[in-house]
Amino acid sequence: MGQLEPDDSVLTNAPGGDRDKRGPGSRGATSAVLALACAAQFMVVLDVSVVNVALPSIQRALGFDPAGLQWVVNAYALVFAGFLLLGGRLADLYGRRRVFVLGLFLFTASSLVGGLANSPALLVAARAVQGLGAAVLAPAxxxxxxxxxxxxxxxTRAVATWTAVSSAGGAAGNLIGGVLTESLSWRWILLINVPIGALALAAALPLLPGDRERGRGQRLDVPGAALATVGVGALTYGISQIESRGWSSPVTGAALAAGVLALTAFVVVEARFAPAPLIPPRLFRARAISVGNTVMLLAGACFIPMWYFLSLYMQNVLHYGALKTGLGFLPHTLVGIVGARSAPRVMEYVGARKVIVISAALSAAGFLWQSQATPDSGYLVGLLGPAVVMSAGMGLLITPITTTVTSGIGDADAGAASGLMNATRQIGGSVGLAVLVAVAAGGGQTAAALSDDYGRAFLAMAGMLVAVVAGALALPGPREERPR
Structure with missing residues (x-):
């Protein structure tokens, strides 16, 4: 099948560009590595949303006040977003197995502490450490x-499986959270990670190859890491405050300004002063990476907020309960998995760039359809039909983008590229949600008025996916692909 080439040789000539594969040799061993990586990624993505349905139970059990309850979600999201770039680079410098095990241990141990927490402060602290573990683990x-x-x-098949698992984790969070909270206790939304994490830790050491000392003689870019973490964290926090405080709030403005300033300083430090940059500037000289991450930013701005507005539509317009809302996401989950698993075959015939164009256009059509839903549309027309179209496009889209932005990269920069892609998607989701909440803020009270408000958000998502189509056309084309 065709794979996208970088625009120049700078990536393949980078340190580690020999693509030395030190992984296990047998098909069974590589399948086990794939299963291990997917299990870890599933936990990371699941815990972004799994607490949402359990928030009322958590509030009653631990005595959270309304203002403090949001930090059960935000503590994870902010730390996760803030440390993704650093987490990606750690794997390049200190070894993938070492960093994977560290991230998995932090995530599993903090899940145990959070599940047993007896105070609001302890739960929020555990969620923050979970976010740190996730930021180290996801790029790895x-x-x-x-x-x-x-x-x-x-x-491509491995990335498609990883993408399908990620989609399933994001979509299944509300369903799993609802089932565990209603059948057992809210604590199990965190405690369930402990046996899974323990099994993954036991499997990681024999399965993953030993680490070369790639970081010897190189120091971690501490100024760059600090600026990136502060910048992304402050920007994400400022965006998270827009809905509750508004754009004019001093807190919102200060956080957004601090984020922009820190990220600007980060770019300057990385380009001019850092001897071993957190994100090597040479990565951006490849059009597949610079344009591909822009496309991922726009895609994240649609697909991450999609779950938020669909949940509101089901609960506030159709008056579904928490468990029924979770079940309502099953078509999105199943179709998304089928789309992701189909992506390699489609890419084999038409190439990555055309798949991005086709799938983005398909998702745009699905969002346009969803924007027309009313309280009287019914399940088939108001949810199931749009779900099939938008989720098929979403499932097809992420694999070729991920393949594009990680192609042609030397092993020494693989973690940085993975961290950049994960951070781009997360930032896109945060910025997209803030913008779309403002677009949907019509002050509606009735089901019909709320449906109109949410419809504007879905229409805006369709417009952003049209921009994804335009961005995809700027990616390296068929002449720059090499046959396999």
Whole structure:
């Protein structure tokens, strides 16, 4: 199948560009590595949303006040977003197995502490450490795949599986949270990570190859790491406050300004002063990476907020309960998985760029359809029909973007590229949600008025996906692909 080439040789000539695959040799061993990486990624993505349905139970059990309750969600999201770039680079410098095990241990241990927490402060602190573990773990899962599977059909299939699992984790969070909270206790939304994490830790050491000392002689870019963490964290926090405080709030304005200033300083430091940059500037000289991450930013601005507005539509317009809302997401989950698993075959016939164009256009049509839903549309027309179209496009879209932005990269920069892609998607989701909440803020009280408000948000998502189509046309084309 065709794979996108970088625009120049700067990536393949980078340190580690020999693509030395030190992964396990047998098909069974590589399948086990894939399963391990996917299990870790599933936990990371699941815990972004799994607490949402359980928030009322958590509030009653631990005595949270309304203002403090949001930090059960925000503590994870802010730390996760803030440390993604750093987490990606750690794997390059200190070894993928070492960093994977560290992230998995932090995530599992903090899940145990959070599940047993007896005070609001302890739960919020545990969620913050969970976010740190996730920021270290998420880039490592993708880096392990891109350094275990050589570029070509095998890697594309592995990335498609990773994408399908990520989609399933994001969509299943509300359902799993509802089932565990109603059948057992809210504590199990965190405690369930403990046996899974323990099994993954036990499997990681024999399965993952030993680490080379790639970081020897190189120091972590501490100024860059600090600026990136502060910048992304402050920007994400400021965006999260727009809905509750408004754009004119001093808190919102200060956080957004601090985020922009820190990220601007980060770009300057990385380009001019850092001897071993957190994000090597040479990565952006490849059009597949610079344009591909822009496309991922726009896609994240649609697909992450999608769950938020669909949940509101089901609960506030159709008056579904928490468990029924979770079940209502099943079509999105199943179709998204089928789309992700189908992506490698479609890419084999038409190439990555055309798949991005086709799938973005398909998702745009689905969002346009969803924007027309009313309280009287019914399940088939108001939810199931749009779900099939938008989720098929979403499932097809992420795999070729991920393959594009990780192609042609030397092993020494694989973690940085993975961290950049994860951070781009997360920032896109945060910015997109803030913008779309403002677009949907019509002050509606009735089901019909709320449906109109949410419809504007879905219409805006369709417009952003049209921009994804335009961005995809700027990616390297068929002449720059090489046959496999």
């Amino acid at each position: 899962t993708l880096t392990i795949l891109t350094t275990t599977f050589a570029e070509g059909a095998a890697r």
